[in-house]
Amino acid sequence: MIPKRIRFYFYLFITFSAVFSCQKNTVIEKKETYNKIKVTRLIALANTSFGENKLDSAFYYYNEALSMSSPSKDPENYISTLNYMAIIQQKYGDYAGSETTLTQGLPYVKFIKDPLLVWTLYTTLGNNFLNTFDNKSAILYYEKTLKLNIETEKKLISKNSIGIALIQSEKFNEALTIFLPLENTKEVIINPKFYGSLLDNIGLCYFKINNNQSGLDYMLKGLAIKKKLQNPDELGKSYLHLAQLYESKNSSLSKKYAILSYKEFSKTNLAEESLTALRVIIKHSSDEEFKTYSESYISLNDSIYITAQRSKNNLSKIKYNSKREKEENLKLKTHRAENELKVERQKNKNIIAYITIVLSLCMILILYYYLTSKANREKIEATYDSETRISKKLHDELANDIYHTMAFAENKNLSQTENKQQLLNHLDAIYSRTKDISKENPAITTENYITSLKEMLSGFSTLHINLILTGLDTIDWSEVDQNKKSTVYRVLQELLVNMRKYSEASLVGISFTKDQKNILINYADNGKGIDTDKIIFKNGLYNVKNRIHKIKGQINISSSPNQGFKVSFKFPLS
Template identity: 55%
Template structure:
C-alpha cells in the first residue's frame, strides 16, 4: 500500500511540472464519424433479435448506444434505445425498460421521424401501466396523440388509453372510447384490432351490469377470433367469458377457464396462464385444487428465476459496456497527456524526466491497487448478497411453500374457510417473492435517484398504510457519493420492510433536511413499537446500524411497546 504522505507531495510535483510546461491544452481533436459502424452493429443486433436471441441483440444494441452520437445521428440512437427497452419489456423487466427508454427523451426534439417518438412514448406508457402508474401511462399516450403520424397509430394510442381506464375500473369512460373506435374504417378492416375492441366493449358492458350488450359484443369478438385462431386472442376472449358466467353458470365458467389456460399454454404466455390458473383455483376443490395450486406455485417460482436472470443479465451488459467505455476514455486521455508532456519537455534535464516517470508510476500503481480493491469488494458484496438471498429463499419462501402444500394435502378444501386460507397463503408467497425481487434490484444513482427512491418508498403505501415524504427534493443528491446514496436507499428499504412485517402501522412519515453539512433523516411510524432491549429485534436492525456507520453516520432508535417506532439518522455530505 502506498503511504498518502509520500504520494501526495510527489503528485503535486508532477502536476506542477505539467502546468509549468503546458501553455495551452490541445483543442483540435477531430470527432470520429461512427455512422458506418453504427449501421453495421444495428444490422447484427436486428438479426439476433429476429432469431429471438435477445441477450446477444441487447449486447449489440448497447454497443450502438455508446458509440452513436445522439444529436447528429438521432434516428439510429432513439431507434436503438427503443429496441433495448422493448427487449427488457418483453422479459417483464418494466423498471429496467423504463430506465433505458428515458435516455431517449432528451433527444426526441431532434427527430425527423415522428413514428420513432411515438414508439418511445408508447413503450414508456406500457412500462408505467405495468408498474401501476396509470397517470403517467395515460400522459405518454396523450403525448403520442399529438404527433403527426399515421392514423392507425392515433387509434392505437386511443385504444391504449381506454385499456388503462379499464385497469383503473373506469369502465364507463373506457366504453366511450371503445365505441368510438369501432366506427372507424381502419379498425373494422383490421380483424385482430376490431376483435380486440369488441371484446373490451363486451367486458366493459359486463362490468357496468349491461349483460345483454355484454354477451352480444363478446360473441361478436369470439366469432372473429375463432376464424383467426390466434391463441392469445382466443385466451383473452375465453377468460372474459369465464368471468361473465362465473356467478350465473359455474360449470360453463369453468369450461372457459380451462380453454383460456390451454390457449395461453400453447404460446407459453406465463402472466396470462397465471391469471387463468388463479380463476381455476378459485373455482376448484379437493385434488383438482391441489393440482392447480402446485402448478401455480411452480410456475411463479420458475418465471421469477427466469426473469430475474434476464434482468441481471441486461443490467450486467449495460454496466460492463459503461465500464469498458470509461476505461477506454481514460486510456486515451492518458495517452494524449503523455504525448503532450513528452513534446513539451524534450529540452528539460534528466532530473525532470525522472520525477515525471516516477510520478506516473505511482499513479499507475495506485490505479491498479484501487481497481483490485474495488473488484475484491464487489466480489465480497456479491457473495454476501447471494448468501442473504439464498437464506431468505430457504428460511422464508421454501418454508411457506411447504406449509401451503401440507395445508392443501391435510385440509378439506371444499370448506370455504380452508379454501380461503389456501388462497391467502398463495398470495402471501407471491408477495414475499416480489419483495425479495425488489430488495435486490440495481439502484440507480444518477439524476433519477430521487425518483427511484420515491418510487421505492411509495411502493409501501397501501390502503391500510398512509406514507408521507417531506424534504426529499430539497437535497442535491447528485453531489453525494454513489455508495452513500445506495446505503440510504437500502436503510430506508430495510426500515419499511420491518414496518410492513412487524408494526402494522397506519401512518409512516419520513423527513429529510440538511443542517451544518449533514443530512438528517427522521423516520417515524405509529405501529406497535417494540422494546429496544429485545435482542431479536436488535439483530433485525444490525444491517441498518452497520450501513449507517459505514458512511460515517450516526443512528438513534427510539421505541417502546405501543409507542410506535422512531429512527434518527445523520450523516455528512
C-alpha cells in the same frame, strides 16, 4: 471612457488567452470523432438478432451501439437504439429498467424528424406505466402520441391503449367513450385482429358496469373473429373475459372458459396471463383438480420470478460489462493521449514563448500608435471646437451689436448730444463684449438689466418702425438666472435684426408675462412674413431656437406670407 492602463492590460489578456487556447486545441484534436458507419453496423447486427428473437444478443449489440452513439449528431439512431433496448427489457418484465432507458432519450425528442420513432418511445413508456399500474402516467404518454403526425393505424393503437388504461383504472364508462367510436371505423373493421380485440374490450366494459347481456354479445362477436385468426394470445384473452363474466353466475361455464384460456396462453408461454386463468380454475375446482392446478400455479409463479430475475441480471450484466470495458478503454486512451500531449507541449514550448513575445510587442506598438493618434485627433477637435465657439459668439453677439449700432447711426440725428452719447455707449459696449469673447465671459453682464434691454430694443425704433413694449417692468428680473437673461436679450436682438433685414415691418409688438413657474414672451410684427412649411432653421432662426432649448424653454413660430411674423417662447424661472 475606459482608462488607457485598463485597455492596455485588457489587450495583453486577449493576447495570452489566444496563446493558451493553442494548447487547449491540442487536447481537442485528440478526441475521437463519431463513427456513424460503425454504429450503423452494430445496429444492423442487433436488428437481425431481434428479428430472430435472440434478445440477449440483440441487447448486447444495441448497448454497444449506444455507447458509441452521439445524440447531438445522430439523434435518430440514438433514439431508435434506446427504443429497442427498452422493448427488450419490457419483454423480460423489467419495466423500471425499460423506463430508465427511455428517459435518457426524452431530452433529444425535439431533434427527431421521424414521428414514428417518437411514437414508439412514448408508447413503450406508456406500456411500462400500464404494466406497473401507474395508469395516469400511461394515459399521459398515450395522449402525447396522438399529437404526432402519424398514420391512422398508430393513432388507433394509441386510442385503444388509452381505453385499456381506463379499464385498468376501473373507469369503464370513460373507456366506452374511447372504444365505441372506433367500432364503426373503416380502418378497424378491415383489421380483424384489432377489431376482435376491440369488441372483446367493449364487452368487458359492459360486463363491468353490470350490462351483462351487451357484454356477452360483444365478447362472443370478438371471439368469433379471433377463432378465424387462430391467434392463441387473443383467444386466451377472450376466453378469460368470458370466464370472468360467468364467474358469479355459472361456475362450471366459468371454469370451462378459464381452462380454454389457460390452454391458449400456454401455447405461447404467456405466463402472467396463464396465472390469471389458473386463479379462476382453482376457484371453481376441488379435490384432485384443486391440488393439480394449485401445484401448476405455484410452479409457474416460481418459474416466472426466476426467469424474470435471471433476465434482468443478464441485461444488467451486459450493461455493466460494457460500461466497465468502456471506462477501461477510456483510461488507456486518456493515458496515451496525456503522454502524447506532454511530448507535443515540450516540442511547442519554445514556439509558444516566441509567439507570446511577438504578439505582445505587436500589441504594445499598436496600442502606442493608437493612443498617439487619438491624442493628436483630440487636440485637433479641441482647436476646431474653440474656433467654432468663438466664430459663433462673433456672429451671435458682436455682429448683432454692430448691426444695431449701424442702424442707430443711420436713423438717428447724431448732431444731438443725447444720440451722440448713446452712440458712444453702444461702441463702448461693443468694445466690452469684444473683451468678453476673448475671456470667454457672458456678453450681458449689466447690473441694470431692464435699462440695458430697453436701450437695445429702442435702438430698433425708427421713423418707419414703431416698437411697442408691454409687461417688461412687471417681471422681477433679479429672480432670473443671468444665463437666461442673456438668452432673452440675444433672442430678441436676433429677432429684431431679422425684422430689419427681411420683414419690411412698420409695427413690432413685444409682450412679457409671468406665471408661477414660467416667463412667457410674445413677439409679433406686421412684415411680409414667411411660409412656415418652407422655413429653414439656419443662422439667426437656428440660433434663436437653439438658445431657447438650452435654457429648457419652448418656442413656437407662426407666420404666413403677407400675414406678419409671430414668435412666442417661454422658459422656467428655476
